[in-house]
Amino acid sequence: MPKILIVYYSKTGNTEKMAKAIAEGAGTIQEVEVELKRHESPWRLASFDAVLIGAPTYHHNMTNNIKKLLEETAFHNVNLKDKIGAAFGSYGWSGEAPRLVLEVMEHKFEMKVLKPPLLIKYTPDENGLEECRKLGKNVAEKILQSS
Numbered sequence: 001m002p003k004i005l006i007v008y009y010s011k012t013g014n015t016e017k018m019a020k021a022i023a024e025g026a027g028t029i030q031e032v033e034v035e036l037k038r039h040e041s042p043w044r045l046a047s048f049d050a051v052l053i054g055a056p057t058y059h060h061n062m063t064n065n066i067k068k069l070l071e072e073t074a075f076h077n078v079n080l081k082d083k084i085g086a087a088f089g090s091y092g093w094s095g096e097a098p099r100l101v102l103e104v105m106e107h108k109f110e111m112k113v114l115k116p117p118l119l120i121k122y123t124p125d126e127n128g129l130e131e132c133r134k135l136g137k138n139v140a141e142k143i144l145q146s147s
């Protein structure tokens with residue numbers, strides 16, 4: 001069965017709300033397995049067909065744990081080539097983190113990335129949550145088509 005990983009960090013819960021809504025949307029496609037995690041080892045990333053990373057912006061950047069995950073994945077040459085990649089995150093005013101994550105996914109890991117990343121200002125409202133559900137469903141449909 002095709003598998004999606006949603007791995008995220010969230011300090012005050014906003015990106016977590018997004019991550020849960022994305023998982024909910026992906027879960028509407030029954031033939032796909034969805035894992036929602038706050039932590040993941042770089043090696044396990046290779047066992048998924050799609051990897052979605054949730055990264056809130058702090059100090060114009062992604063947080064250290066997300067950076068560490070990307071750096072260790074690169075350092076250990078974990079092969080993510082041609083897997084589907086997407087990035088999302090809550091932000092306050094500049095929102096760099098999901099864009100930076102997507103850049104690494106595209107240029108370093110050579111993943112097939114969904115552009116643009118999904119950014120939501122502070123707490124997602126119902127419209128924002130619906131956008132998240134749509135992203136999850138869209139990724140699930142894409143991996144089903146290519147499996």
Ligand SMILES: Cc1cc2nc3c(=O)[nH]c(=O)nc-3n(C[C@H](O)[C@H](O)[C@H](O)COP(=O)(O)O)c2cc1C
Nearest residue numbers: 010011012013014015056059060091092093094095
């Ligand atoms: C100390 C601090 C620094 C922040 N720096 C930025 C920033 O550089 N750019 C930005 O867009 N938002 C910034 N924010 C806003 C957060 O991205 C925003 O509160 C977001 O909803 C946090 O997501 P989370 O609840 O998933 O942790 C900052 C917030 C704090 C508390």
